[in-house]
Amino acid sequence: MSHTDEHLKAGPSKEWNWHPDLPVAVTPLFSWPPNPMATIRWFATNWLPMTEFMIYALMAWATWAWLVPPLEQMQHLSWGWVLQLWARNLILMIIFAQGLHLWLYGWKKQGDDFKFDRRGLAKNARIFLWDDQYWDNVTYALLSGVTIWTLYDAIVWMGYANGWAPMITVKSNPIWFFALFLLMPAIQSLHFYWLHRALHIPWIYKRVHSVHHRSVSIAPWSGFSMHPVEHIGYMGLLLIFLVVPAHPIHFIFMGYWLALATATSHAGFENLVLGDKAHLKIGSFHHQLHHRYFECNYGNPEMPWDNWFGSYHDGSPEATDRVRETKKRMHAS
Template sequence: MSDAPKPSEHSAPMSREWHYHPELPVKYAPYWGLPPKVKVLARWIFQNWLQFSDRSIFLMLAFVVAFWLQPVASDQGVISVEWIIWVFLRNWGLLLVVAGGLHFWFYGIDGQGKLLKYDPRPYMKRKNALYKFGYQTWDNMYYSMVFGASILSTLECFLRWMYGSGLINTLSFWAHPVWFILLFPLLALWQSFHFYVVHLFLHQPFIYRHVHAVHHRNVNTGPWSGMSMHPVEATGYLSAILIVLVLPSHPVHMLFLGYWLMLGAASSHSGYEAIWARDRQALLLGAFFHQLHHRYYECNYGNAEMPWDKWFGSFHDGSEEATAATRARKRRMHAR
C-alpha cells in the first residue's frame, strides 16, 4: 500500500467540473516520452506491474488459473461440458466478486464517501426509465453477466480448445523466457490499439445509436458499468483476446488479457481514483483518462497506455481548455 493525496491535499487547483482528479494534465504511460526517462519508466513499470495494483492482481490471477486451477491440457482438445462449465462459472464468479465487491465498497456501504471520487454527483440509485429493469445497477449487471462474462467465456473456451488440440502452439517459459515475459506488456499495448480502433467505430452515428448507447447510459460510472455493453460491442471489445491465434503465447497470456479486458473494465469504471482504507491508498484504480470520455463522449477513445488520441486530435488532458475544445469538436461533428 502507498500514500496518496486526499482531495484537500491536492497541490494543483481542482477543475470545477470534478470532485477529485489526479494531477493535471493527464499523462500517457511513459513509454512514449522523448528523450526516454529511464527512472520515470522504471517507476511506472514497478507501480503498475510489480506493486499491488489491479493490473498485478489480474496477472497473478492468470497464473493461478493457468498453472493450478484449470491448466490447458490435451483433454480440452475435445469439446466437453465438464471443462467448459468451469470456465463459465469461474468467469461469472470473478466478475461478481470484482465488480460486485467494488460496488459494495464504494456504493453499498459507502466505504470512503466521496474521497477520491471523480464525479461530484451521487451514483444513480433512483428508478429511471432509461435503464432496463429501471435501475442503473440492475441494467449494468444484466449486460455484464448475461453478455460480457458469457462472451469472454465462449472466446476462452474456443482458445482453450485451440491450445488443447495443438492448432496453436503453447509457448514455454523455459524455451523462450524473454518473449514470455515481454508478451505481457505487449498485450497491454495491443489491447490499447484494438480498443481505440473498435471504440472509434462504435462512435459512428448509426452504430452508436443502436449499439454503443447502451454503454454510454453510464455518465456517472460504477464498477458494473465497465462490461455493461450491447452484445455486439462486447464481442468486438473482447475479441482483442484472439490475438493469441497469431502471436506465440502460453494460455497464461490469453487469461491475463481476458481478465484485463473484463475485470479491468470494472476497476477502471469504478468512478474513484483508488480504494482508500485506514488512511492509506490500499489499491490504485485510477482511470481518469476514460472518465473524461464518459463525461464528454467525443474524446479519449483509447486509453492511457498509448497516445492514439494525442496523435489523431481527440485527446482530452483534463483541462478546461480541452473541455472547450472537445465541446466545439462535438458541435462540428453533429453539424456534419
Template sequence: MTDQPETPPRTPRRIWNFTPALPLQLAPYWDWPLRPLASLVYLLKSWNPVGMRLMFLIAAAVTWTFFTPDLSRAETVQFGWVFEVWLRNFVLLTTVAGGLHLLLWRFRTQEDEYRYDMRPMMKGAKVFWFKNQVWDNMFWSYVAMHFWTFWECFMWYAYANGWATMITFDSNPVWFVALIIMIPIWAGLYFYAHHRVLHMGFMYRHVHSWHHRNINTGPWSGLAMHPVESFILMTDTLIWLLVPAHPIHVIFLLFHHGIGAPTSHAGFEKVKLGRGVALDVGDFFHQLHHRFFDCNYGTGETPWDRWFGTFHDGSADGNELVKERRRKIWSGQ
C-alpha cells in the first residue's frame, strides 16, 4: 500500500499589512515594584515632537489664544459666541478627519505604507446609513461634534459664572504643568471605565454596536457612534468643576476625544510628511479592539486590560488568548 504524502501545514492567514513593534508594551506607570526611571523614559517618549500628544497641546494653546471667545461673553448663553465655538470645531473636525481621509484613503498619497488593515471602506452595506461606511461615519461624526461643542460651551459658561475655579501658569506653574502631564492618563482611565459600560448588555445592543459596525476603521470612524455615546464620551469634561484648571487644559482634554478619535482610528500608524519624517497618528492597541472586539478596552497607558485579562499585545499568542477567552464565555465557564 502506497503511503499518502503528508499534507503540508496551512500557512496562517496574514491579518495585518503593518504593525508596530510587537508585542505591544503597556506603560510602566502601574508596574509593581515601581519603576520610576522606566516610567520617566516612557513619559518623555510619549511627548515626542512628531506625536499627537504634543500636537494636541500646541493646538489647544493656539485655539485658546486666537480662536476662543472671551470668557466675559460667556456669562450668558448667546448665539454669537456659541456659534463661534461650533464653527471652529466644525473646521477642526473637517480639517483633521477630512484631511486624513483624503490623504490616506482617497488620494492614497502613501499607498499602503503603514496601513494596518487592507480591507477597503464598505459600500453597499445596509448596516451603514446611506449604505456607505464613509458617508455614514461623516454624518455621525458631525453629530458628535455638537456634543463636543456643548461640553466646551458649558465650561466657558461655568468659568464665566464662577462655577469652576480657573488658574493661570503665573499663579500656579507646578499644578499647571502637572495637569498637562496627567490629562492623557486621565483620558485613558475615563475611556476604559465608560467603554466597559458600553460593552454591557443593553448599552452594547442599542448604543455601542453602532460604533462597532466599523470593523476596519478610517479617520471618520473615530466619532461615528450613537448620540448617547457621543454625549458620554465628552462627559469627563465635568471634572473641571472639581479640579482647578486653565481653559487650555479643558481644550486639551476635549481634543483627546474630538481630534484624538479621528487620528487614532485613521487605519494607518503614521502619515508621511517627507523623506524620513512621519507623524504618528494611529493606535494599533485600539485597532486590535475593533478587530477582535473583546480586548483592549482602555489605552496603552492604563493597567485595567492587563489586570482584568483583556490585554491583547498584537502577537499570535495574543490572538489565541482572545479566542480562548471567547470560548470560555460562550461555554459559560
C-alpha cells in the first residue's frame, strides 16, 4: 500500500485540467483501524442520493416490469426475442454514450468544468479506425460490445425460462434480494480487477487490450470500445447468474452496471453539472489515471484490490514515478 501524506485539494494542476481531492478516494470499508464514520459517509454519498447505482437499479426494475419478452417465449432460441433484447441494449447504449458525448463534448454544456484531461478526442490519428477516435470507439462499442452483451443476455434468459438458472423472488428471499444488490459491485470489482490484470500481460495486451487503450484521453464511447475477446471476458460475468440464485432484476442490473456504466466511468469528467448546484458523480479519476499511466488502478474504487495488491495510483507524482518503473520492468522482457 502506498502512503502519501500530502493531500491535494481538488482543482487544476500541471497535469490535469481538473482533479478531485487527492489521494484518490477508495472505499473506506476495509480501512484499518476501522473508520465507521467515513464508511457511512462513503455509502451515503455514493449510494443514497440519486446516484448512478440507483439509476441502474430503477432501470432494471422498469425493464423487468415492461420490457422483457415473456419467459415462455424465451424457452427456445428464436430471432424474434433475441433481436428485441439486442434493440433494447443498442438503444440504451446509444442513449447513455451518445447522450453524454453530446452534452459534454458536442454541445459542451458545462465547458471544461470537472473535465480531467485538457485534451479532447483524437482526430486524424492513424491508430484509430477511420483515423478518428469517436467513430472508432462507436464502432467497437456497438458492433462488438452490444452484440456480445446480447448473446450473454440470451443465454441467461433461456436459463431463467427453462429453469436452469436459479431464480428467487422478493417474497421467497427478501434478505438475499437486498444483500445481492450490495454484493454485486464487489463481485464485479473482483472480476474486473483480475480480468484486467490478465489483459495487461504484454502478449495479451498487444493483441487484445491495446484496442481499449488507444484512447488515452477518454470520452463516453471509449468505455465500451474493446476488442471482441475483451468483451467476451468482460461481459462473461453475466454467466454467474446461471449459478448464483438471483432475481432477474439483479441480472438486468448487472448488465447495465457492466455495459452502460462504461460510458460514465470513461466520461472524462468527474461530475455532470445539472443546473446551478446539482452534480451527478459520473466519471472515475481512478480509471482516468489507468488510461494515462497504464500499469496501475486495474480495478475500481468499489473495492480496494489495487491497494491490496500494490497497484494503486493515488494521483501523486511519487505514484507516477513508481508506476513508470513497473511499466519499464513489465515491458523489458
